[in-house]
Amino acid sequence: xxxxxxxxxTEAPTFVEAPLDGxxxxxxxxxxxxxxxxxMKLVNPTNRRRFKVIIVGSGLAGGAAAATLGEQGYxxxxxxxxxxxxxxxxxxxxxxxxxxxxxxxxxxSIYRLFYDTVKGGDFRSREAxxxxxxEVSNAIIDQCVAQGVPFAREYGGxxxxxxFGGAQVARTFYARxxxxxQLLLGAYQALARQIAAGTVKMFNRTEMLDLIVVNGRAxxxxxxxxxxxxxxxxxxxxxxxxxxxxxxxxFLSTNAKGCNxxxxxxxxxxxxxxxxxxxxxxxxxxxxxxxEHQSKLTLMSESLRNDGRIWVxxxxxxxxxxxxxxxxxxxxxxxxxYPSFGNLSPRDISSRAAKRQVDSGRGVGxxxxxxxxxFADSINRLGQxxxxxxYGNLFDMYENxxxxxxxxxxxxxxxxxxxxxxxxxxxxxLMSNIPGLFVIGEANFSDHGANRLGASALxxxxxDGYFVLPSTLPxxxxxxxxxxxxxxxxxxxEAVANVTDITNxxxxxxxxxxxxxxxxxxxxxxxxxxxMSRTAExxxxxxxxxxxxxxxxxxxxxVTGEAGGINQELEKAGRLVDYFDLGRLMCIDALDRNESCGxxxxxxxxxxxxxxxxxxxxxxxVAAWEYAGAGExxxxxxxxxxxxTVKLATRSYK
Amino acid sequence: xxxxxxxxxxxxxxxxxKFVDYNLDGVSEDSSxxxxxxxxxxxxxxxxxxPVHFDxxxxxxxxxxxxxxxxxIAHGPKAAITTCQLHMREFKDGDSITxxxxxxxxxxxxxxxxxxxxxxxxxxxxxGYISVNTGQAPDASxxxxxxxxxxxxxxAAACIGCGACVAACPNGSAMLFTSAKLAHLxxxxxxxxxxxxxxxxxxxxxxxxxxxGCTNIGECEAVCPKEISLDFIAMMNLDLxxxxxxxxxxx
Numbered sequence: 001x002x003x004x005x006x007x008x009x010t011e012a013p014t015f016v017e018a019p020l021d022g023x024x025x026x027x028x029x030x031x032x033x034x035x036x037x038x039x040m041k042l043v044n045p046t047n048r049r050r051f052k053v054i055i056v057g058s059g060l061a062g063g064a065a066a067a068t069l070g071e072q073g074y075x076x077x078x079x080x081x082x083x084x085x086x087x088x089x090x091x092x093x094x095x096x097x098x099x100x101x102x103x104x105x106x107x108x109s110i111y112r113l114f115y116d117t118v119k120g121g122d123f124r125s126r127e128a129x130x131x132x133x134x135e136v137s138n139a140i141i142d143q144c145v146a147q148g149v150p151f152a153r154e155y156g157g158x159x160x161x162x163x164f165g166g167a168q169v170a171r172t173f174y175a176r177x178x179x180x181x182q183l184l185l186g187a188y189q190a191l192a193r194q195i196a197a198g199t200v201k202m203f204n205r206t207e208m209l210d211l212i213v214v215n216g217r218a219x220x221x222x223x224x225x226x227x228x229x230x231x232x233x234x235x236x237x238x239x240x241x242x243x244x245x246x247x248x249x250x251f252l253s254t255n256a257k258g259c260n261x262x263x264x265x266x267x268x269x270x271x272x273x274x275x276x277x278x279x280x281x282x283x284x285x286x287x288x289x290x291x292e293h294q295s296k297l298t299l300m301s302e303s304l305r306n307d308g309r310i311w312v313x314x315x316x317x318x319x320x321x322x323x324x325x326x327x328x329x330x331x332x333x334x335x336x337x338y339p340s341f342g343n344l345s346p347r348d349i350s351s352r353a354a355k356r357q358v359d360s361g362r363g364v365g366x367x368x369x370x371x372x373x374x375f376a377d378s379i380n381r382l383g384q385x386x387x388x389x390x391y392g393n394l395f396d397m398y399e400n401x402x403x404x405x406x407x408x409x410x411x412x413x414x415x416x417x418x419x420x421x422x423x424x425x426x427x428x429x430l431m432s433n434i435p436g437l438f439v440i441g442e443a444n445f446s447d448h449g450a451n452r453l454g455a456s457a458l459x460x461x462x463x464d465g466y467f468v469l470p471s472t473l474p475x476x477x478x479x480x481x482x483x484x485x486x487x488x489x490x491x492x493x494e495a496v497a498n499v500t501d502i503t504n505x506x507x508x509x510x511x512x513x514x515x516x517x518x519x520x521x522x523x524x525x526x527x528x529x530x531x532m533s534r535t536a537e538x539x540x541x542x543x544x545x546x547x548x549x550x551x552x553x554x555x556x557x558x559v560t561g562e563a564g565g566i567n568q569e570l571e572k573a574g575r576l577v578d579y580f581d582l583g584r585l586m587c588i589d590a591l592d593r594n595e596s597c598g599x600x601x602x603x604x605x606x607x608x609x610x611x612x613x614x615x616x617x618x619x620x621x622v623a624a625w626e627y628a629g630a631g632e633x634x635x636x637x638x639x640x641x642x643x644x645t646v647k648l649a650t651r652s653y654k
Numbered sequence: 655x656x657x658x659x660x661x662x663x664x665x666x667x668x669x670x671x672k673f674v675d676y677n678l679d680g681v682s683e684d685s686s687x688x689x690x691x692x693x694x695x696x697x698x699x700x701x702x703x704x705p706v707h708f709d710x711x712x713x714x715x716x717x718x719x720x721x722x723x724x725x726x727i728a729h730g731p732k733a734a735i736t737t738c739q740l741h742m743r744e745f746k747d748g749d750s751i752t753x754x755x756x757x758x759x760x761x762x763x764x765x766x767x768x769x770x771x772x773x774x775x776x777x778x779x780x781x782g783y784i785s786v787n788t789g790q791a792p793d794a795s796x797x798x799x800x801x802x803x804x805x806x807x808x809x810a811a812a813c814i815g816c817g818a819c820v821a822a823c824p825n826g827s828a829m830l831f832t833s834a835k836l837a838h839l840x841x842x843x844x845x846x847x848x849x850x851x852x853x854x855x856x857x858x859x860x861x862x863x864x865x866x867g868c869t870n871i872g873e874c875e876a877v878c879p880k881e882i883s884l885d886f887i888a889m890m891n892l893d894l895x896x897x898x899x900x901x902x903x904x905x
Contacts, residue, residue: 068788083709084775086815087717103795139791146791148784148844150808157798175808181716182811189783196779204772227764256711293685295692296713397715400732400739401686466788514699516692561704565666566765568707569699 013592015636020273020624022639023427024128029645030111033132036428037471041478048073049199051477054221054236056208056263058085060180060458061441062242063187064465070194072470077234078191079203079223081258081571086188089244089256090461093180094301094394095164096172097144097458099137104161108169110134117456118646120166120346121421121449122598122614124276126622127645128428129446136467137459141173143466147186151175164454165302166346166653172455177301177393183458187465209499209574211239211267211437214491215483218267218437222499226571229564231499233492237482238436238473241267242465245420245442247280249579249586250531251523253417254286254299258571264424264443265578272432273624273637275425275445277582278590281452281599282532283418284350287401287411288370297416298401300373300394302454305343307378307387308411310334310350312371316361322372322410333357341653348451348599348612349653351415355532356610358414370412379407415532419457421448421599422589425624425639429472430464433624435480438473440464445622450598506573507563511556515572518553519579522546526583530590533601539591543584547631550580585625585634592636595619616648655681655747659694661706662754667764673752687730687740688713688720708767715739715879718814721821722767723754728818728877736816736879756821760828760864771817773863774831780859781852782835784844797843810837812880819874819882825866830874832860833890834882840893853893854903 025036043051051074055066058080066078082088102108113134118125145151145159151173152160161170175182194200205226212220212233220235246261247253268274285300311330318325333353335342345353354371363369379387384407388395395406402412424432424439426446431438441461448456485492529535529542553576561567596605596612597619605613622639656679664671678694685693688710695705711719715736722737724730730740745751753767761769799807811834819830836853839845845852868887875884897903 064788071787082711082717082719083771084815086775086778087711087719089712089717091717092712092714101794138794139789141794142791143786143788145794145797146784146786146844148807148839148842150804150811150838150842152808153799153801153804155801157800157804159794175811178716178812181814182808185811189778190786190788192775192779193783193785195775202775204775254714256717257713258711290684291682293682293689293693295686295689298714396734397739400715400735400741403684403741403743470788514696516696558699558702560699560702566707566768569705 013588013633013636015638020622020637020639022126023429024126025428029128029131032128033135040471040475043474043478045073049075051075051238052077052236053238053240053473054079054234055240055242056221057088057242057244057441057443058191059088059090059242059244059441060184060187060461061465062240063088063184063191064462065240065242065440065469066200067187067190067194068466068470069473070197070199073199076194076200077203077236078200079206079208081205081207081226083204085191085202085204086185088184089259090184090458091181092256093458094177094299095303096162096174096179096455097140097183098164098171098455099141099173099459100134100171101138101141103159104170106169108171112169113137113171115646116167117447117453118449119651120451120453122451122612122651123449123616123620123643123648124279124597124641125447125449126641127643132468133447133460133463136463139467140459140462144183144186147190149175149182149186162303162306163344165305165344165350166341166453174303177303177391180458183462187462207571208263209266210495211270212492212495213270213434214485214489217435219485220492222495224499227566229567231496231503233487233496235485235487235492237477238438240438240440240469240473241424241443242440243443245423246579246582247417247420249523249583250417250527251519252289252294252297254283254297257296260575260578261582262575262578264439265582267424267432267437269627270434271627272434272437273425273626274422274585275622275624276422276589277586277625278530278593278600279421279450279598280417280586281347281419281421282351282415284347284354284415285373285413286416286418287398288365288367288414290367298397299416299418300398300411300413302347304373304391304394307390308343308373308375309377310343310371310373312357312362312364322364322374331362338653345653346451346453351532352601354415365412370414372410373413374410375406376410419452421445421450421452425622429475430469431472431476436476438469440469450600502574502577503563503570506557506559506570509554509557509559511558513556514558515569515576518549518557519572519576521549522576522579522583525549526586530587533603534590535603536591539587542587543591546580546584546587553580588634589623589625593619593623620648655683655742655745657681657745658750660750660752663706663766664763665765667762671763681742683743685742686713686738687724687742688738690742706767707765710738713738716814718816721756721816721818723756723821725752728756728821729879733876734879734881736814756817758820758826760826761817761820769817771815773865774815774817774828776863777828777832777856777859778835781848781855782839784839785848799843803841807838807841810834810841810882810886813882814880816879818877818879820865822873822877823866824871824873825869827868827874828860828863828865829868829887829890830878830882830884832856833886836890836893837886850893850897850900850902851905853890854897855905857890857894858903
């Protein structure tokens with residue numbers, strides 16, 4: 001393996017010259033998946049129950065995969081930290097799910113969904129994966145309707161659609177403002193059916209804390225029973241991780257409080273490459289924070305931008321209430337700067353535009369930290385009832401949180417961490433570089449490049465869970481000779497000892513500051529230096545600050561209670577340990593990527609208009625990082641990206 | 655604002671629980687109810703005491719994880735919201751607030767305000783689904799669903815499985831929860847094949863878990879954060895009656 005030093009920094013990352021192979025089969029992208037399905041090996045139906053598959057996570061990806069593999073006849077175990085699989089954070093997705101049905105006859109097609117997603121991802125995703133995603137999108141809608149997902153309908157009984165950011169067609173299917181909930185309930189009910197049938201064993205309130213790798217293959221996990229505190233190994237033939245993203249590294253994000261990066265990070269420490277950690281999505285429409293007590297941020301669905309107009313006062317420092325600012329003194333900045341897409345410009349672009357307005361002193365609200373999302377025009381045009389029918393629950397939620405009535409005064413919104421495009425590196429078959437470890441949904445890096453389009457996360461989670469993984473996982477089983485292992489193997493004992501050791505260290509530190517104190521501090525560092533805009537200087541600073549904070553944490557954290565039994569402080573502490581390292585890797589990756597693309601915006605690399613400036617010559621690759629030990633500089637592997645079908649172009653929404 | 659809190663503390667499922675009083679100062683009226691508890695827990699950790707344990711996750715009112723009885727009302731004084739969406743501006747400076755876990759025999763307390771709600775999962779496992787394997791689905795547009803029917807299904811499907819209905823019911827009945835799932839699936843053309851079996855199987859499981867029967871008190875509907883209608887219970891009873899006449903529910 002030959003290794004070259006790249007740039008001058010306090011500690012420079014090294015990269016491996018041999019390109020990382022995504023194992024994309026050759027041939028035209030349009031027929032790739034069909035051909036691959038035929039070429040893959042199968043497992044005889046009567047043999048399937050002999051193979052044990054562990055699935056970590058029960059959201060759209062994990063839940064759908066567990067149900068589908070159970071239906072196929074595999075012996076499945078599914079693990080989730082919540083008290084029921086129905087509560088996975090997929091439940092919170094509001095707006096909708098994309099599919100290339102073209103029911104509106106407005107020019108949509110598989111190719112257009114593919115094209116929009118590649119372009120939306122700022123040409124940093126793998127073409128073959130994105131095409132497959134667009135291809136299976138239609139089957140997802142069919143499946144969900146058959147399961148009884150109550151999608152919105154028109155009076156004739158046909159399915160309704162609306163449009164989302166980054167698209168000029170209406171391809172988004174929705175169930176009021178609760179699309180994620182309804183899709184998750186569909187998957188949950190399919191899973192419940194398999195649990196009743198005995199093909200899936202469900203383990204609630206159980207957390208994966210390590211990956212067991214035997215002879216180079218993933219063969220199990222170490223879990224902590226969150227009710228008893230018991231730490232045990234669970235062995236299997238294949239391990240699938242679908243545990244979502246790592247936005248909670250920021251502390252304040254739209255993710256559920258329990259969402260965590262522990263499963264993927266501990267798999268990373270066992271050798272799985274972590275790809276594009278700096279690609280994080282800051283969602284433009286969230287309720288701005290109000291004070292120190294803030295524990296999370298709340299999203300207001302992107303769908304609101306179908307009928308809401310975004311504006312700020314033209315005059316910086318204008319403190320008049322919204323209704324006293326006349327029309328000609330308002331700056332509808334998205335409509336003016338991006339006339340073709342207007343208020344439905346993609347998320348990265350809309351977020352940065354909002355930041356620029358607030359930074360220039362045009363922010364609104366008591367803390368001057370938001371922009372207006374105004375429904376007055378739509379209410380005048382359509383009436384309040386129509387708006388209430390479309391978004392009533394969101395308006396109610398906004399009123400509960402802010403105490404303001406958005407039918408009367410405009411909503412105030414500001415961007416917040418929401419989704420992470422980065423994740424564990426996987427090949428075309430959704431398998432990581434550790435054979436036998438598959439990664440699905442938000443936990444992998446594969447389909448969204450540097451920016452995800454709205455309503456595409458639900459699509460990807462279900463595509464992976466219902467259709468892709470259930471085709472590729474059997475191929476691995478059929479093509480691999482899996483030897484018997486038992487709990488006395490050294491690798492198993494070592495993994496259990498590792499988890500026990502981390503737990504003991506946390507319990508025995510007995511310092512003075514709470515876990516949340518350190519998480520807030522870490523979140524502030526990452527938000528300030530690796531948030532919506534980044535600089536080399538800031539990132540270098542963060543790379544220094546994070547290990548200092550981590551060292552202090554290990555000296556001075558206080559985890560109350562006992563290791564046995566329910567202990568929410570211990571759960572949080574374990575997750576935070578991984579966020580320190582993951583946060584550092586986010587900054588290392590952001591510093592190494594000397595360009596701006598999608599959600600990764602380096603201030604040094606922008607056009608005169610302030611748009612992201614890519615460097616295709618040098619950075620058209622996936623950055624996949626290999627763990628090199630605690631505090632060490634990770635090793636960089638590069639998977640070159642080739643754009644054979646969609647031509648590389650500057651992304652414009654003007 | 656300053657509050658007097660009286661909170662149920664219980665070390666584990668086997669331990670005896672009791673109310674403990676806390677004085678809490680400096681609560682922002684913009685904070686959520688759970689953020690108020692976060693503040694209390696911060697102080698408890700400073701005093702090296704174990705924080706109050708409670709289930710919570712999305713804090714957006716949709717996951718159904720949070721839930722506590724606040725001054726005798728499941729999810730607190732404001733209608734149609736979960737505990738996490740309740741904000742402190744609903745209370746006054748100097749208020750006394752009593753906080754308890756859901757209390758129902760099929761929901762045993764695990765620690766402090768955390769209860770075990772897996773009985774709900776078992777009710778769904780008994781029949782709360784449409785039997786269709788991945789890949790078996792016809793095109794989504796083949797069956798038209800009248801908007802009113804789809805809307806009614808959605809009204810019922812909005813249930814988040816939090817368990818407030820059970821906690822509020824003097825009989826500890828889970829009929830609102832069970833009937834909401836039945837109404838969701840039984841309102842749709844896709845759900846007709848298994849309609850009557852589903853009704854019998856889910857009601858049987860509900861009984862087996864130890865939930866009580868419905869006596870039309872309506873407390874469940876009053877506290878439901880998603881405003882699930884009592885009408886669904888009537889729909890369930892009608893389906894159950896027809897199912898029994900037809901001898902359904904045998905698998």
